[in-house]
Amino acid sequence: MLEEFLFQLEMSAPQIVLGLVNGAFYALLSLGLAVIFGMLNVINFAHGAQFMMGAFVAWMLLNWAGIPYWGALILSPLIVGAFGVVLERLMISRLYKLDHLYGLLLTFGLALIIEGLFRNGFGSSGLPYAPPAALSGAPVDLGFMMLPKYRLWVVAAAFVVCIATWLVIEKTRLGAYLRAATENAPLVQAFGVNVPRLVTLTYAAGVALAALAGVLAAPIYSVNPGMGSNFIITVFAVVVIGGMGSILGSVITGFGLGLVEGLTRVVYPEASATVIFVIMAIVLLARPAGLFGRA
Amino acid sequence: MASATTLRTEVSQGVPPATLPPSAPGLLGLNRAQGIALLVMIAAVVVCPFFLYPQFLMKLLCFALFACAFNLLIGYVGLLSFGHAAYFGMGSYVAAHAAKVWGLTPEVSILLGGVAGAAFGLVFGWIAIRRAGIYFAMITLALAQMVYFFCLQAPFTHGEDGIQSIPRGKLFGLIDLQADMTLYWFIAALFLAGFLLVQRVIRSPFGQVLTAIRENEPRATSLGYRVDDYKLVAFVLSAGIAGIAGGAKAITVGIATLTDVHWAMSGEVVLMTLLGGLGTLFGPVVGAGLVVGMQTYLAPYGAWVTIIQGVIFVLCVLAFRAGIVGEVARLLRVKL
Numbered sequence: 227m228l229e230e231f232l233f234q235l236e237m238s239a240p241q242i243v244l245g246l247v248n249g250a251f252y253a254l255l256s257l258g259l260a261v262i263f264g265m266l267n268v269i270n271f272a273h274g275a276q277f278m279m280g281a282f283v284a285w286m287l288l289n290w291a292g293i294p295y296w297g298a299l300i301l302s303p304l305i306v307g308a309f310g311v312v313l314e315r316l317m318i319s320r321l322y323k324l325d326h327l328y329g330l331l332l333t334f335g336l337a338l339i340i341e342g343l344f345r346n347g348f349g350s351s352g353l354p355y356a357p358p359a360a361l362s363g364a365p366v367d368l369g370f371m372m373l374p375k376y377r378l379w380v381v382a383a384a385f386v387v388c389i390a391t392w393l394v395i396e397k398t399r400l401g402a403y404l405r406a407a408t409e410n411a412p413l414v415q416a417f418g419v420n421v422p423r424l425v426t427l428t429y430a431a432g433v434a435l436a437a438l439a440g441v442l443a444a445p446i447y448s449v450n451p452g453m454g455s456n457f458i459i460t461v462f463a464v465v466v467i468g469g470m471g472s473i474l475g476s477v478i479t480g481f482g483l484g485l486v487e488g489l490t491r492v493v494y495p496e497a498s499a500t501v502i503f504v505i506m507a508i509v510l511l512a513r514p515a516g517l518f519g520r521a
Numbered sequence: 522m523a524s525a526t527t528l529r530t531e532v533s534q535g536v537p538p539a540t541l542p543p544s545a546p547g548l549l550g551l552n553r554a555q556g557i558a559l560l561v562m563i564a565a566v567v568v569c570p571f572f573l574y575p576q577f578l579m580k581l582l583c584f585a586l587f588a589c590a591f592n593l594l595i596g597y598v599g600l601l602s603f604g605h606a607a608y609f610g611m612g613s614y615v616a617a618h619a620a621k622v623w624g625l626t627p628e629v630s631i632l633l634g635g636v637a638g639a640a641f642g643l644v645f646g647w648i649a650i651r652r653a654g655i656y657f658a659m660i661t662l663a664l665a666q667m668v669y670f671f672c673l674q675a676p677f678t679h680g681e682d683g684i685q686s687i688p689r690g691k692l693f694g695l696i697d698l699q700a701d702m703t704l705y706w707f708i709a710a711l712f713l714a715g716f717l718l719v720q721r722v723i724r725s726p727f728g729q730v731l732t733a734i735r736e737n738e739p740r741a742t743s744l745g746y747r748v749d750d751y752k753l754v755a756f757v758l759s760a761g762i763a764g765i766a767g768g769a770k771a772i773t774v775g776i777a778t779l780t781d782v783h784w785a786m787s788g789e790v791v792l793m794t795l796l797g798g799l800g801t802l803f804g805p806v807v808g809a810g811l812v813v814g815m816q817t818y819l820a821p822y823g824a825w826v827t828i829i830q831g832v833i834f835v836l837c838v839l840a841f842r843a844g845i846v847g848e849v850a851r852l853l854r855v856k857l
Binding site: 331340504 | 601603648649651652654655656658659660662663664666667670671673674784788791795823824825826827828830831832833834835837838839842
């Protein structure tokens with residue numbers, strides 16, 4: 227009995243780990259979406275495109291400038307974040323007084339432009355990006371399975387980044403300004419806080435999170451222009467399930483749903499692509515505000 | 522709720538209230554400007570096939586009908602469905618299957634496509650109207666993505682290949698649609714019927730309640746209207762017409778593929794309506810014409826089409842939110 231269970235575990239463990247890795251990306255991306263939405267009231271449809279940019283910038287840094295993975299992990303989010311500052315200042319900031327839907331439409335247009343430009347420049351077929359030497363050695367033996375080091379690193383790194391983001395927002399002075407401005411921006415501004423700059427930096431930070439996820443994803447998936455749009459719609463479902471009210475909620479939902487997806491791939495592979503959407507429908511029927519959302 | 526008001530004002534900006542005619546409904550309940558625009562549109566539908574490729578025009582008309590169905594939701598109920606490709610695509614697949622495998626006549630096949638669209642609309646609408654605004658858009662998009670993955674795996678859609686060489690068949694079992702021009706008149710009639718249906722719905726007491734919900738939902742509720750029921754009926758209607766448009770497209774082009782259910786298709790119908798003018802009768806038709814025309818004539822340039830579409834999105838949102846027809850209506854001080 228136990229042996230059979232262990233065998234089952236051994237067979238299904240890779241799928242579950244793959245689920246956790248996906249969950250790490252869901253968590254990072256939905257965290258960025260939640261941070262941006264909280265402050266700007268804009269659903270950043272370009273989030274997937276910015277994730278893809280993060281991966282491409284890492285590829286360019288390596289192949290054009292010889293900067294390795296570890297450098298890209300810092301530089302790529304900064305570069306893509308700076309791009310986010312430009313977008314926010316030039317375009318998104320003009321929409322705050324309008325219906326939220328216009329923000330969605332604008333960022334959707336931006337996503338099309340970014341994706342199209344990369345498709346023109348690099349083709350649709352994906353570029354390889356090798357994991358760094360330190361993480362590409364022999365897999366770690368966990369007793370019941372062999373775990374590639376890089377995947378372990380992705381899950382751990384994403385987890386740490388998520389927790390760090392939560393700490394910044396909940397425990398620091400900057401985070402307090404941020405939360406206050408989310409509740410009542412004019413009042414915070416009256417206290418002398420530069421709210422427009424805070425908004426711009428929030429957008430940049432959210433975008434940088436997406437780019438960081440992109441760098442982490444580069445060695446796992448091939449770096450290609452469509453990699454973001456495939457992810458982002460699932461992340462939307464994750465966000466609907468979790469509700470955007472809580473930072474920690476979106477992290478838990480992200481990892482949890484990745485795990486569920488991985489388990490589904492073991493039990494009933496045909497449904498693995500749709501399971502998150504089905505869960506979304508069920509959650510909406512039972513609890514329309516989402517698991518962690520405020521009505 | 523303050524934010525939702527802005528969309529409404531944006532939408533109705535093309536319609537300065539002061540210039541509304543003193544309610545003298547002419548032809549089909551349209552005002553004079555709309556009546557003239559309708560006649561111009563019918564004339565264009567009749568004359569164009571003698572100058573442009575009927576194939577291109579039929580595709581255009583199918584997408585125009587699709588955009589009109591979409592506009593019924595965004596323009597008149599204020600709901601942004603970002604997943605209308607699901608209903609269009611299912612309509613396309615079901616009509617294709619009915620015509621090819623079951624050997625049904627084209628009008629029955631297209632009707633079944635509409636039924637499929639409406640059925641999906643009923644279930645998805647029922648789930649999605651629990652949330653409003655931005656969440657509604659995300660939910661409809663996610664549900665449509667579920668349909669996409671379903672179509673990717675379901676045997677009857679033939680996965681990546683799609684359903685190919687769909688027979689055009691004989692209309693009512695009598696009239697052979699093999700000739701392009703014969704099919705064109707059928708599709709044109711279908712489009713006009715759909716267009717007039719949408720405009721009739723908007724003019725009806727039901728449509729007036731929808732507009733009331735768009736303008737002030739809490740007030741409509743307090744007046745005793747079951748807002749959710751109205752939204753759902755509008756959603757089903759819109760999904761059904763989208764399904765018919767998809768079915769007509771499948772019969773016209775002869776293939777039903779994953780492109781029809783892909784999220785990019787949902788984006789395209791949003792683009793058509795936004796470019797033409799949200800909440801205008803003729804905007805979706807103009808927008809569909811421009812977008813389909815652009816896709817057809819710029820097809821050799823590959824990804825540039827996507828980039829141009831993105832740029833149009835950005836320009837529409839930043840610079841002219843009333844759309845082409847909305848801006849023209851504002852200039853002429855009429856309602857279109």
